[in-house]
Amino acid sequence: MNFGIKSNISKLIAKKTIYLGISFLLLLFIAITGCSKKEERKLSRELNVYNWSYYIGETTIKDFEKEFDLKVNYDNYSSNEELFAKLQTGIAGYDVIFPSDYMVKIMIDQKLLADINIENIPNYRNIDRKFINLPFDPGNKYSIPYQWGTTGIGINISEISENVTNWDILWNEKYKGRITMLNDMRFGLVPALKKLGYSVNTINSTQLEEAKQLMTKQKVLVKAYSSDTYIDMLKSGDAWISYGYSGDIYQVANNNQDVIYVIPQEGTNVWIDNVCIPINAPHKYTAEVFINYILEPKVSAGISNFTSYSSPNREARKYIKPEILNDPGIYPSEEVLEKCEFLQDVGEATKLYDRIWAEIKSK
Amino acid sequence: MRQLSQKFTFLFPAVFWLMFFFVIPLTIIFVYSFFERGIYGGIEYVFSFNNYYRVIDPLYLKAVLRTVYIASLNTLICLIIGYPLAYFISNQSQRKKNILLFLVTLPFWTNFLVRIYAWMIILRTEGFLNNVLLWMNLINKPFEILFTDKAVLIGMVYGYLPFMILPLYASIEKLDRNYLDAARDLGATPIKTFWRVIIPLTKPGIIAGSILVFVPSLGAFIIPDLLGGAKSMMIGNLIKDQFLSARDWPFGSALSFIVMAVVLILLMIYLRFGQTVSEKLYSNK
Amino acid sequence: MSVRVWKIYFNIHAGLIYSFLYFPIIILMVFSFNQERINAVWTGFTFNWYETLFKDAELLNAVGNSLLVGFFSTILSTIIGTLTALGMVRFRFPGKKILDAVLHLPIIVPDIVMAIAMLSFYVFINLILGLFSIIIAHVSFNIAFVAVVVRTRLAGFDMDLEKAAMDLGATPFKTLRYITLPLIMPGVIAGALLAFTISWDDFMIAFFTSGVGSTTLPLKVYSMIKFGVTPEINAISTITLLFTMTLFFIAMRLLRTK
Numbered sequence: 001m002n003f004g005i006k007s008n009i010s011k012l013i014a015k016k017t018i019y020l021g022i023s024f025l026l027l028l029f030i031a032i033t034g035c036s037k038k039e040e041r042k043l044s045r046e047l048n049v050y051n052w053s054y055y056i057g058e059t060t061i062k063d064f065e066k067e068f069d070l071k072v073n074y075d076n077y078s079s080n081e082e083l084f085a086k087l088q089t090g091i092a093g094y095d096v097i098f099p100s101d102y103m104v105k106i107m108i109d110q111k112l113l114a115d116i117n118i119e120n121i122p123n124y125r126n127i128d129r130k131f132i133n134l135p136f137d138p139g140n141k142y143s144i145p146y147q148w149g150t151t152g153i154g155i156n157i158s159e160i161s162e163n164v165t166n167w168d169i170l171w172n173e174k175y176k177g178r179i180t181m182l183n184d185m186r187f188g189l190v191p192a193l194k195k196l197g198y199s200v201n202t203i204n205s206t207q208l209e210e211a212k213q214l215m216t217k218q219k220v221l222v223k224a225y226s227s228d229t230y231i232d233m234l235k236s237g238d239a240w241i242s243y244g245y246s247g248d249i250y251q252v253a254n255n256n257q258d259v260i261y262v263i264p265q266e267g268t269n270v271w272i273d274n275v276c277i278p279i280n281a282p283h284k285y286t287a288e289v290f291i292n293y294i295l296e297p298k299v300s301a302g303i304s305n306f307t308s309y310s311s312p313n314r315e316a317r318k319y320i321k322p323e324i325l326n327d328p329g330i331y332p333s334e335e336v337l338e339k340c341e342f343l344q345d346v347g348e349a350t351k352l353y354d355r356i357w358a359e360i361k362s363k
Numbered sequence: 364m365r366q367l368s369q370k371f372t373f374l375f376p377a378v379f380w381l382m383f384f385f386v387i388p389l390t391i392i393f394v395y396s397f398f399e400r401g402i403y404g405g406i407e408y409v410f411s412f413n414n415y416y417r418v419i420d421p422l423y424l425k426a427v428l429r430t431v432y433i434a435s436l437n438t439l440i441c442l443i444i445g446y447p448l449a450y451f452i453s454n455q456s457q458r459k460k461n462i463l464l465f466l467v468t469l470p471f472w473t474n475f476l477v478r479i480y481a482w483m484i485i486l487r488t489e490g491f492l493n494n495v496l497l498w499m500n501l502i503n504k505p506f507e508i509l510f511t512d513k514a515v516l517i518g519m520v521y522g523y524l525p526f527m528i529l530p531l532y533a534s535i536e537k538l539d540r541n542y543l544d545a546a547r548d549l550g551a552t553p554i555k556t557f558w559r560v561i562i563p564l565t566k567p568g569i570i571a572g573s574i575l576v577f578v579p580s581l582g583a584f585i586i587p588d589l590l591g592g593a594k595s596m597m598i599g600n601l602i603k604d605q606f607l608s609a610r611d612w613p614f615g616s617a618l619s620f621i622v623m624a625v626v627l628i629l630l631m632i633y634l635r636f637g638q639t640v641s642e643k644l645y646s647n648k
Numbered sequence: 649m650s651v652r653v654w655k656i657y658f659n660i661h662a663g664l665i666y667s668f669l670y671f672p673i674i675i676l677m678v679f680s681f682n683q684e685r686i687n688a689v690w691t692g693f694t695f696n697w698y699e700t701l702f703k704d705a706e707l708l709n710a711v712g713n714s715l716l717v718g719f720f721s722t723i724l725s726t727i728i729g730t731l732t733a734l735g736m737v738r739f740r741f742p743g744k745k746i747l748d749a750v751l752h753l754p755i756i757v758p759d760i761v762m763a764i765a766m767l768s769f770y771v772f773i774n775l776i777l778g779l780f781s782i783i784i785a786h787v788s789f790n791i792a793f794v795a796v797v798v799r800t801r802l803a804g805f806d807m808d809l810e811k812a813a814m815d816l817g818a819t820p821f822k823t824l825r826y827i828t829l830p831l832i833m834p835g836v837i838a839g840a841l842l843a844f845t846i847s848w849d850d851f852m853i854a855f856f857t858s859g860v861g862s863t864t865l866p867l868k869v870y871s872m873i874k875f876g877v878t879p880e881i882n883a884i885s886t887i888t889l890l891f892t893m894t895l896f897f898i899a900m901r902l903l904r905t906k
Binding site for chain 2 (some may be wrong): 654657662676731735756760761764765769785800857
Binding site (some may be wrong): 073 | 705767770771774775776777778793856858859860861862863867870872873
């Protein structure tokens, strides 16, 4: 009997040791393979890209797939906030994303972005020095400039007799029902704030109240608040004055002689979209290869020629259509850019902006 | 024993699924509603009633009232134009009934957004309707319908009408025609028959249809955004904004639960506290 | 006399409503053949957009995803919903009132709330977003719709028929298969159709819970807003409609020969 128990105990001890040993070996194995995965410079079979819609060249993705023999899963989002909502969950699974300036900072602070290994992106040197080391990502550890632009006014000159040089046209009663504004609580307030001479990042509630009054006064003249369908309206002639994005309006202007893009003299906001890699990206190395690819001069130019936005890629300028390069709306002078501001996250004051916007909408 | 295992087989799947993939998710965001928004939009796990206090605010209450108004109007219109149609269908031959019902639902097989775009194309200033009316010289200046409340209402009625018609039809179809004959024999005019006999007997359908139209209307925001030009603040927009642009999930959660609470209260009043839901919906009392 | 008048009124009313329902649909279909991209002026007949539709891999992928999601969520929710409806009508058990209430809850929860709740839950259990995450959510609210429809059908159902069958020696399973199911089949089919339509049309849930490569048709259409929805969308809508109509007529034929 005693023998039985003793041998049982020793059997137990033996079992435990074996299990421990195996677990240890397994952990070692995982650690080794895990480590090597990080240094692995092997191309994966697929890449998950999450981008704004119509924000890449017509054949860029297909060309990339062909050249590197892999499959790209390409999904779209329509706002930075949408991107953020998906990304902060940690279960979205994307490798490449394109957040705007202020969103990059937010994501860095929330530790959602991966360190980009610049060694894998030699084409990084093609970027114009002007766009490197911007305040939202010093040292460009997490982001690489993609496209930049401004917001301004699209004017249908066959219907508008005035010579438009400032924001006032958006408040002109003559054009009641023909004006559209961006439907966003930050971008949407830019015209009012700039017209009043304030910063687009102000958190001063008096200044915001003033802007709110202006916007409320304007409301009867506004046909619609829209960040996307306004392009169609400008095209079809439903809208004659649209506050919108440079590249979007340029695309309409390109096909319609009557439409022009104006940057008001009070200044406006300038924005820059960036390529980033989420921190849990399943295919990090491939993502870096992709980023390097889109920085190639011809590819980059292909993208800018299609989107009509401004390129931060100095080397790509050689291949960009001259009519775009020469358009002061797309490549404004230094003078104009001086008066333009980047939007920045306003932290706690976001609630204030949200409330102001809600008040404007509910009048 | 067999009874027990039978009950189990029939009811367990739903209980399991709804518990894990409905009740628990809702509980999670209910819990969120008691936390605060982090500086950058995450969640700060600090317990507070703050979010619920914020809702008690004329701005938000105004949005709620406005939404309830439009949703009620929508339900009423759907009821008024849906009832005669449901009645008409129920009086047809079996074959015609099926075809007509199918035709009511067929538009739904295109896509929700696509249907709304279709209306945008029709209703806009340079759109189809105006072009035709101008061409026929019926009007001199184009109608500004798109981006007004009228357009929103048209879009909503269009989107939710089948939800009213189908339950109405189900109820009307079960009507025992003998009741109608009896009423007629007793000398009642068609109108009297309608109000005194038909409507009461089809109450379940009216209630079901009204709920199926009213409730989704409350949460709608795509129709007001697209057809209304995003010019008014409705509850749906408000909630969506919290989860997206304001990055304030706790507040959004609080708003959502308040809305659901309001709906529940309204429903309870409507269904008259006491009778169970099923008695009200599934019987002919 | 006045009965005649009412009949005429009902006919006209029906005609008007159907015209209202189909007016945008007809426009959609007609303009799918329009040469011009802008859907307001007719410039000429063409099959162009149907060609580009079939070459548009992303759009076709989205349609495929919607079909997959619709198919699986319908099957699951119809089975669970029907079982539940039967269970609720047949049995008594503690907590029945609570289950009753919970069953009807999905109908009153706004879809954006449902979407956020599901997303939060998926984060909790660390489920990678994809088609699966959409399907699960769709089943959740479709169970309620199917159950409601089937129960409405059951409401007029004579329970005695089941009892009679069982008295005559049929097992509960056989009763279910040969008596109950055929009788409630119209309700089950109606429920399934409703579930599929809701799934096919859903935007909000897919918006928040879709993952890599799981863009459904509504999401794809939404992403096309920017430059105006191209007539490819009209084309796909036309095809969907024609396809559904064909299915329906085939089904009608089959039912008639029975």
